[in-house]
Amino acid sequence: MKGILHWFKSSSKMKRWMLLILIGIVLTCYGIAKILVQKEMDFVDVGKVVVTFVIGFTFIVLGLVMINKRNMELFIEATDDRMKHRKNVNVQSLIFNKTIYDRGPKIVVIGGGAGLNTVLTGMKRYTNNITAIVAVSEYGKIPNDSRIALGTTLPFEEVKDSIVALSADKKGELDNLLNHEMSNERLKGLKFSDIYFTAMKEIYWNDTESIEKSNEIFNITGNVLPVTSEEMKICAELENGYVVEEKDRIPEIVNEKMTKINRVYLKPSNCRPAAGVLQAIKEADSIIIGPGSLYTNVIPNLLVNGVAKAIRDSKAIKIYVNNIMTEPGQTDDYTVADHVNAIIEHCGEGIIDYCIYDTGEVIPEYIKMYNKEGSDLVEQKIDGPMLRKIKFIKKNISTIIDGKIRHDPYLVAESAITLICNDLKYQDKENDPEYVMLNAKLKSDKRINKLKKEKAKIEKKARRKGLDPKSKNNKTTKQSKFSSKYSERIKSIKESEEKYKKKIEK
Numbered sequence: 001m002k003g004i005l006h007w008f009k010s011s012s013k014m015k016r017w018m019l020l021i022l023i024g025i026v027l028t029c030y031g032i033a034k035i036l037v038q039k040e041m042d043f044v045d046v047g048k049v050v051v052t053f054v055i056g057f058t059f060i061v062l063g064l065v066m067i068n069k070r071n072m073e074l075f076i077e078a079t080d081d082r083m084k085h086r087k088n089v090n091v092q093s094l095i096f097n098k099t100i101y102d103r104g105p106k107i108v109v110i111g112g113g114a115g116l117n118t119v120l121t122g123m124k125r126y127t128n129n130i131t132a133i134v135a136v137s138e139y140g141k142i143p144n145d146s147r148i149a150l151g152t153t154l155p156f157e158e159v160k161d162s163i164v165a166l167s168a169d170k171k172g173e174l175d176n177l178l179n180h181e182m183s184n185e186r187l188k189g190l191k192f193s194d195i196y197f198t199a200m201k202e203i204y205w206n207d208t209e210s211i212e213k214s215n216e217i218f219n220i221t222g223n224v225l226p227v228t229s230e231e232m233k234i235c236a237e238l239e240n241g242y243v244v245e246e247k248d249r250i251p252e253i254v255n256e257k258m259t260k261i262n263r264v265y266l267k268p269s270n271c272r273p274a275a276g277v278l279q280a281i282k283e284a285d286s287i288i289i290g291p292g293s294l295y296t297n298v299i300p301n302l303l304v305n306g307v308a309k310a311i312r313d314s315k316a317i318k319i320y321v322n323n324i325m326t327e328p329g330q331t332d333d334y335t336v337a338d339h340v341n342a343i344i345e346h347c348g349e350g351i352i353d354y355c356i357y358d359t360g361e362v363i364p365e366y367i368k369m370y371n372k373e374g375s376d377l378v379e380q381k382i383d384g385p386m387l388r389k390i391k392f393i394k395k396n397i398s399t400i401i402d403g404k405i406r407h408d409p410y411l412v413a414e415s416a417i418t419l420i421c422n423d424l425k426y427q428d429k430e431n432d433p434e435y436v437m438l439n440a441k442l443k444s445d446k447r448i449n450k451l452k453k454e455k456a457k458i459e460k461k462a463r464r465k466g467l468d469p470k471s472k473n474n475k476t477t478k479q480s481k482f483s484s485k486y487s488e489r490i491k492s493i494k495e496s497e498e499k500y501k502k503k504i505e506k
Contacts, residue, residue, distance in 0.1 A: 021063035027056025115291030117165035122413025130222030166220040233267040251329020308347040322357040328374035335381035
């Protein structure tokens, strides 16, 4: 009995369809009864009976269809992990997700550092078909005794961070495990990830295969691939002709010599791409480059033999996500155009179709913190002869995470998926399951983001008034545009009316 009553709860949203079916049965029965009871019927009576019967039958069919649909939604709400801790989700998109999510758009993300992992975190909400192509370079760092004893394993710091970004772990337990620094004196200076990848190489005798197997072991969304199976030695030639062969010393020497980077190159220059990299680029529906350190994370990946050519030849939508802040010793005083031009000068034209850059609406206090370290907002200048074929999209994609200015992973992903949806629409693929799923998910996420912003505004107003923002009893509610704009004037009118009433009473 308890189970039956559950279907009549308001949260189940079943009663309306049950009522519709009941009305349909009554109308259908009435129509049948009218035919059986009435002996003689004229044309008007027959018409009424037919209309009543059709309406009743339609109500029954519609009610049954909607009940089945609601059953499916309830099943997904109960079983889909993506529904946990989330409210106001468009469940219709998740109905498609179960079968289409794995067949979502094939996204290749190229870069390194925090910027790459930001994009990966957002993109895994929309598709399982993600390939992260990451740099493998720590050239110039002096290894400690523990690392020397461990062997010649490739530097997998970027690989490890990408695995964490694509994992289903929301509590940070995998992050804590892989980044755990060993306290044993013999293992000092090593992280658990260093030991893990060394063990994987001993088992599989190959760095690339070790990473592929790790993708399966950690059950991540998509795949992580090193851009090359050889260690990339990133070198920089400065404008004054000086050459820096230690990646980590590039910013220091640039500042010391008071010059700029002219170009970066790899040593050896014929680094071969790792297995699967060129194939992933060839099959991609969208290729996202950046954000990240322009000269030490983004461009070096594109300089590996065949990578830039594969991107140019690809029919995928090529998106570059520009940095929000300049980087001291690398991109001092750089504009959006300077970032894009640097990529084109190193890799040639046709490597970028769209450039997404931030509006620059960042809280001044945080910008001042970056100014102290020699960094500033990237100037929003986008003119230049090489940029005519590129479409620039200005969007508010910044956020503050742990006191630092970062790209918002979900806004960046939303911007990229919108471009993919528009491309599918342009190809007249609105009825394709892939488009339906992505479009529904986008609408759902936009609605959720809007609700979050409204809630944040209400909580902010409550704090200003000294009220508990989480309390349901406070009177802080969403104001209309009129009341928010003229609240002071309304208040003064009310005060003057009260004074006038008191004056009359006296």
